[in-house]
Amino acid sequence: MSELKVRTFLKSLRRVIRQATLYPVGHPAVQEALHTAEFDLEDMVGDIGDMTLIIHDSALYRDRGLLPHASLEFEGMMREMEKRAIESVTLLSPTSRDDIYDFGAFIAGISDDLPADGTVRLNERTFSDMELDNSPLANLRRSYASSVDAVRTATRSLARGEGFEINTVVRAVESLTDSAMASPGAALLLSTVKSHDEYTYFHSVNTSILALALGRIVGLDKNDLLPIGMGSLLHDIGKVAVPPETLQHPGRLDDEQWREIQLHPQEGAQAIMAAQGPGHELAATIAFEHHARFDGKGYPAVSRERQPHVFSRLVAVCDTYDAITTRRSYRRAETPNRALRVLLTGMGGHYDPDLVRVFIKMMGVYPTGSILRNTSGEMLMVAPHEGGQADELPGFLVRTSGGELLEVPEPKPIVMDGVVEQVLPADAGFDPAAYLEYAA
Numbered sequence: 001m002s003e004l005k006v007r008t009f010l011k012s013l014r015r016v017i018r019q020a021t022l023y024p025v026g027h028p029a030v031q032e033a034l035h036t037a038e039f040d041l042e043d044m045v046g047d048i049g050d051m052t053l054i055i056h057d058s059a060l061y062r063d064r065g066l067l068p069h070a071s072l073e074f075e076g077m078m079r080e081m082e083k084r085a086i087e088s089v090t091l092l093s094p095t096s097r098d099d100i101y102d103f104g105a106f107i108a109g110i111s112d113d114l115p116a117d118g119t120v121r122l123n124e125r126t127f128s129d130m131e132l133d134n135s136p137l138a139n140l141r142r143s144y145a146s147s148v149d150a151v152r153t154a155t156r157s158l159a160r161g162e163g164f165e166i167n168t169v170v171r172a173v174e175s176l177t178d179s180a181m182a183s184p185g186a187a188l189l190l191s192t193v194k195s196h197d198e199y200t201y202f203h204s205v206n207t208s209i210l211a212l213a214l215g216r217i218v219g220l221d222k223n224d225l226l227p228i229g230m231g232s233l234l235h236d237i238g239k240v241a242v243p244p245e246t247l248q249h250p251g252r253l254d255d256e257q258w259r260e261i262q263l264h265p266q267e268g269a270q271a272i273m274a275a276q277g278p279g280h281e282l283a284a285t286i287a288f289e290h291h292a293r294f295d296g297k298g299y300p301a302v303s304r305e306r307q308p309h310v311f312s313r314l315v316a317v318c319d320t321y322d323a324i325t326t327r328r329s330y331r332r333a334e335t336p337n338r339a340l341r342v343l344l345t346g347m348g349g350h351y352d353p354d355l356v357r358v359f360i361k362m363m364g365v366y367p368t369g370s371i372l373r374n375t376s377g378e379m380l381m382v383a384p385h386e387g388g389q390a391d392e393l394p395g396f397l398v399r400t401s402g403g404e405l406l407e408v409p410e411p412k413p414i415v416m417d418g419v420v421e422q423v424l425p426a427d428a429g430f431d432p433a434a435y436l437e438y439a440a
């Protein structure tokens, strides 16, 4: 059974919860949401019968297997479930529509309990945490999710005018560093995950993965990687002080908006300094300098004689790369290739030329997760590789020349001579990171 079906069901469950909060059970909007949820649930369980969904450590599992994408996508709903002390949900087949409603109403806080003999049972799983998927890739997925969570939590408490708890960030960075070290290629592939709704959090984690990878390649040790991981994870945290209209403003910013934007490095650095904790000073330096340029321009204005700290220069390269490859409300995403070209152009001006060179070598001409179309019209995804230049890259056939999207991709080397173009995930109609478990 594909994860897609679980995600489809969870989406319709989320709709049930929303409608149940707004309207009484007999309302057509609630009934329609229930109808869809019932259909999607049926489609999800198919002929496998009973199924258990488990929430553990900010991740979602179907029986023992991790649901990588759903864990990130349904974070809000998982949190609501955790508030209701739900650790697992067993759906007995066939699940009744009334029980789906009761379950939704329970998550929404409308009802206080579920019928004990219903077809939806809470906290009745039959195996332990130890039996859940514990592979390196599952650990990597979990570290990703907890890093997203750490930035989200820190940002929200800053937005409430409170300081943030730095230890959560430290733990997230340590676990991200460990799992990225254990599977470096997979980590780079996972860094292609994007979220339109939570752009800043996902962008921060992606920047962090790239910065940790680059830091490791230039020979930094774990003591240095901690502040780099923290600084990159928190580099944009000062944006809480910038009005959202300014952040999402399409076109040119006026002087006032530009002044507001330019304050975010300083705001972020102050918040990190106030939070204290291991490595906080360097992390604050990174946040302060991530828009300062190699040639001394950029903001905030630093002296021409003093270049930004090498860690800040390193994060600036990774920040730019991920920002360019991500779609925003005001512009489309660019291909990895195009992002590398922007870095090349900015060598010596915006960016440290040595670091750009190492970064480009690390990513290769077609970075891991790139989607390429070949002369036969097939779409192939670049699997984790060594970087640099090669005539052939490891890859996977994901979309056939006839346009069929393969649920299980077929290993297929990518011959550089046969590459026609690089395709954006939005145009390819699939998310490279969703294939992590096959490609890595």
Ligand SMILES: [Fe+2]
Pocket: 235, 236, 264, 290, 291
């Ligand atoms: Fe920034």
